[in-house]
Each structure stands twice: as structure tokens, then as C-alpha cells.
Amino acid sequence: MKAIAVQRGSEGPTVVEKPRPTPNEGEALLRTLRVGVDGTDHEVIGGSHGGFPEGEDHVVLGHEAVAVVADANGTDLDEGDVVVPTVRRPPAEGTNDYFERGEPDMAPEGEYVERGIVGEHGYMAEFFTSPPEYLVSIPEDRWEVGFLVEPISITEKAMEHAYASRSAFEWTPESALVLGNRSLGLITLAMLEYGVDSDRSFAAHDFERTYCLGRRERPDPTVDIIDEIGATYVNSNETPLETVPETYESMDFVYEATGYAPHAFETVEALSPNGVGALLGIPDSWEFEVDGGRIHNELVLHNKALVGTVNSHVKHFEGAVDTLDELPDWLLADLVTTVATPDDVAPAFEYGDDQIKAVVEFDRL
Ligand code: NDP
Ligand code: ZN
Structure with missing residues (x-):
């Protein structure tokens, strides 16, 4: 599958081929629809923020995603559900009190990884996997703007x-x-x-x-x-x-x-x-x-x-789903200045004054 990554030592993001991930027990397989780009991605690309997953020579970008459940894999999700993933995950050493309490956004540095930012691959790929507790459902008809939930x-x-x-x-x-x-x-x-x-x-x-x-x-x-x-x-x-x-x-x-x-x-x-x-x-x-x-x-x-304040967790995502519904359509349309595809991804990373929110569209619902 295609993924958009920053490689060690290279300037700017490139499209890489990676194997489609296989969900572990307790994880679902998600087919990515859209992934937004923000200032944090530009900081990750520029090397001033974030870091590579341990032992890897690249990091897949993307933390503002909307996806559809491709394989529920025995979780309580339904195939076809449209979901938005949260960003923080437990570090390699395993879970800790912040995650157990459902407050990973309050965890200090070192006690979390962030998908697409710090120490873990992000969502800018055709597929990704996630446990269901890190996914928030959104109405199907909001799939095009669902990346704004994050x-x-x-x-x-x-x-x-x-x-x-x-x-x-x-x-x-x-x-x-x-x-x-x-x-x-x-x-x-x-x-x-x-x-x-x-x-x-x-x-x-x-x-x-x-x-x-x-x-x-x-x-x-x-x-x-x-x-x-x-x-x-x-x-x-x-x-x-x-x-x-x-x-x-x-x-x-x-x-x-x-x-x-x-x-x-x-x-x-x-x-x-x-x-x-x-x-x-x-x-x-x-x-x-x-x-x-x-x-x-x-x-x-x-x-x-x-x-x-940094990051957010499930309850904030749930609030955001409601908020998204209350923002006017003209605004959501005007905020999205570029819709790029993995075949021609460069426009998503241009950051001139006419760019507000770029998205990479992997698939449509
Ligand atoms: P940008 O970082 O690109 O946006 C910065 C904005 O601030 C631009 O509009 C820029 O203007 C303006 N700006 C910068 N310096 C000045 C200045 N001296 N005077 C007036 N305006 C200025 O993108 P985002 O909107 O995505 O992110 C904003 C910030 O929030 C970033 O620092 C980002 O890292 C951070 N962030 C933090 C999160 C958190 O959880 N705490 C989550 C997401 C983002 P211009 O475009 O004209 O250069
Ligand atoms: Zn962000």
C-alpha cells in the first residue's frame, strides 16, 4: 500500500510502499479516507518536533484522519462504520495510569507515543490498524470533513x-x-x-x-x-x-x-x-x-x-463531532484549500499564504 512518510536524512515527505498492516487481536483494520495536514506536520517534516518510531528510518505522517472500518476483526465495530482515530498510544514499555484512566492527553513526555508525530507511524497510508477504544464514530455523511474532528x-x-x-x-x-x-x-x-x-x-x-x-x-x-x-x-x-x-x-x-x-x-x-x-x-x-x-x-x-494544553482524548473527540455539526458549511468548504491524492501529494505540503487546510484523499466513501 502507499504511505506518505518522512525518511531520515531526506527533505520533505515522499510516497513509500509498505505492506498492508494486519490487525492484531483486539484491533480493527481501517481503510483511510482523508488525512489533514497542519502546522504540527510541517514541524515534523522540518524536524523541529516529533521523532521516528524506534529503530525505523522513516515515520509515516498524519494525525488528523477519517477512515472506514474495513475489517472489524472481532471487535464490536461494524464494517463500514466511519471513524476518527485519536492520536496518543501507550509507549513501547506498555500502558500506564494515564491510559488506564482514559487521560493519555495528560501523560508527560516519554509516557506516550503520538501517531504521525512522536515515535509511531501516522495515518497517511491506505490502511492502518487501531484498537476500537481509540476510535470515535462519526455520521457517515460527514466523512469528507471528519479529519477536522481532531x-x-x-x-x-x-x-x-x-x-x-x-x-x-x-x-x-x-x-x-x-x-x-x-x-x-x-x-x-x-x-x-x-x-x-x-x-x-x-x-x-x-x-x-x-x-x-x-x-x-x-x-x-x-x-x-x-x-x-x-x-x-x-x-x-x-x-x-x-x-x-x-x-x-x-x-x-x-x-x-x-x-x-x-x-x-x-x-x-x-x-x-x-x-x-x-x-x-x-x-x-x-x-x-x-x-x-x-x-x-x-x-x-x-x-x-x-x-x-496539548492533545485531547476521546471525550474531546466526541464533543468535536457535535461541534463539527454546528459549524457552517461555507466555512468547512473554505478551510479546505487543497485535496491531494497519493499520486500527486506535493500540493498538500505547500504552505503558502493561500493554503489553510490541505488534505490527502486516499479513498472516497
Ligand atoms: P501554523 O503554525 O502554521 O499557524 C501559525 C499561525 O500564526 C499562522 O497564521 C501565522 O501567520 C501566525 N503567526 C505566527 N507568528 C506570528 C506573529 N508573530 N504574529 C502574528 N501571527 C503570527 O499552523 P496551525 O494553525 O496548525 O498551528 C498553530 C500552532 O499550534 C502551532 O505552533 C502548532 O504547533 C500548534 N499546535 C498545537 C497543538 C496542541 O495540542 N497544543 C495542536 C495543533 C497545533 P502566517 O501564516 O502569516 O505566517
Ligand atoms: Zn495537529
Whole structure:
């Protein structure tokens, strides 16, 4: 079968031939439909994040997948079910308390592998195998956008943690600012703006005013989407983050999806009293000067919180399935800028300003 992998020492992804996997007992065989590409994949390709499976000279990419059950192999799945796989799996040494509790997203480094990112092959292949407890069912008619469940689940988790940090008092947030206007930022902005209100979604909220900060000049396809969503675009060349409160307003909630390390600290200044910032970016090591005293003082005297959050698990995926249903069709269509096939995969990895979310389509339902 065809798989898309990064080989040790080579630049960029290539198509490789691999044997079709055979499911072990307790695993199903999945036929891949679509796999999305995000900033993390570009970090894996560039070598700044993630790692090869032990003893291997390549890693199959892909962690945002939608697939169909090809062989249930005695599990309680049904052949033909459309599913989305979660990303984390136990490390080679075996399971641990985080996995036993169903909270692998809270496991520290070394206590998990991540398919397509750290230490395990991903889903960018014609087939893959998985135990059913790591698969979340989606309605069949959502197969084309099912790969968005994983990135949405990232924000479901971030919202759960941000709200939990404000649960000790009556928090009535009105303003929200998303930093970053690529796929994670835009998906999150839409979630905040459209007020997803399902029982399972952790992104349920009531923001009256939403903003999205980027560094692009108009005209730009991502800014068009921000306009269409009804949020305010903040051009950081004119209004750097630290000046957002004086130019617009201070924010009850900030969601950082740039990976630009100074934003973590500037977020504290941009927050309103009692506000919370969720940090999602994964920057490289970078030394720079900050006024540590001022940040410390702001956090304490204004009851502010910063939460770092990574990955997500089954309950967040289930929330994300509901959320996906509440996002408008025009948005889902506009987010997907490239549908590539394994025969001509290069366009999926182009990362110009006109690329938002690329997908590799292995098969159709
Ligand atoms: P990108 O990393 O490509 O998106 C980054 C966005 O931030 C782009 O729109 C970029 O603008 C913008 N940006 C970067 N620096 C600045 C700056 N100084 N000022 C203004 N805007 C800036 O893709 P994703 O959306 O996929 O991911 C966002 C971040 O979240 C990444 O760091 C990624 O690693 C991380 N991530 C974290 C996850 C988690 O679980 N914690 C899960 C998924 C992703 P431009 O396009 O114009 O360059
Ligand atoms: Zn991702």
C-alpha cells in the first residue's frame, strides 16, 4: 500500500510502499479516507518536533484522519462504520495510569507515543490498524470533513481546561481573541463565534465579541474568512498584541495558536482582570527579554490564569463531532484549500499564504 512518510536524512515527505498492516487481536483494520495536514506536520517534516518510531528510518505522517472500518476483526465495530482515530498510544514499555484512566492527553513526555508525530507511524497510508477504544464514530455523511474532528478536539480540550481554571467564581466572559490565522486559529475562532451549544461540546460559551490576530495584509484568504465569520481582524503589524487593550479592549479569553513565544507573555497583558489565556503553540527554544515582575504582578493582582494544553482524548473527540455539526458549511468548504491524492501529494505540503487546510484523499466513501 502507499504511505506518505518522512525518511531520515531526506527533505520533505515522499510516497513509500509498505505492506498492508494486519490487525492484531483486539484491533480493527481501517481503510483511510482523508488525512489533514497542519502546522504540527510541517514541524515534523522540518524536524523541529516529533521523532521516528524506534529503530525505523522513516515515520509515516498524519494525525488528523477519517477512515472506514474495513475489517472489524472481532471487535464490536461494524464494517463500514466511519471513524476518527485519536492520536496518543501507550509507549513501547506498555500502558500506564494515564491510559488506564482514559487521560493519555495528560501523560508527560516519554509516557506516550503520538501517531504521525512522536515515535509511531501516522495515518497517511491506505490502511492502518487501531484498537476500537481509540476510535470515535462519526455520521457517515460527514466523512469528507471528519479529519477536522481532531483539530476541533484540541480546542475542546483547551476550552475545558480554560473554563475549569475559572470555575471557582462567576465568570461571564464577553470578549475573546485568537492569536494565529492558520487552520487551528480559524477553526477556534469559528467555535468561539458560533457559540457551539451542544451537551457534549466543551466549547459551549457566550462570547459577544471575537477577534483574531495575524500578521497578514489584506487581501488575504484567511482574513476574508475572519470577516465572514464576523470577527474583527487585528493586524499585528499595526496593532501588536501588547497594544490590543488600548486599541480595542482587554480580553476575557485569549487563545494562542501562533507558536510565537513572546505571545505567551504578551497574552497576560492583553487579558482582562480574571481572564484566562490558553497556550497551544509549540515554539523552539528562544531567549528574549520580558518584564517578569510585571507579568507576575498582573497574574496575581488581577487573578489571571494561563493554561498550556496539548492533545485531547476521546471525550474531546466526541464533543468535536457535535461541534463539527454546528459549524457552517461555507466555512468547512473554505478551510479546505487543497485535496491531494497519493499520486500527486506535493500540493498538500505547500504552505503558502493561500493554503489553510490541505488534505490527502486516499479513498472516497
Ligand atoms: P501554523 O503554525 O502554521 O499557524 C501559525 C499561525 O500564526 C499562522 O497564521 C501565522 O501567520 C501566525 N503567526 C505566527 N507568528 C506570528 C506573529 N508573530 N504574529 C502574528 N501571527 C503570527 O499552523 P496551525 O494553525 O496548525 O498551528 C498553530 C500552532 O499550534 C502551532 O505552533 C502548532 O504547533 C500548534 N499546535 C498545537 C497543538 C496542541 O495540542 N497544543 C495542536 C495543533 C497545533 P502566517 O501564516 O502569516 O505566517
Ligand atoms: Zn495537529
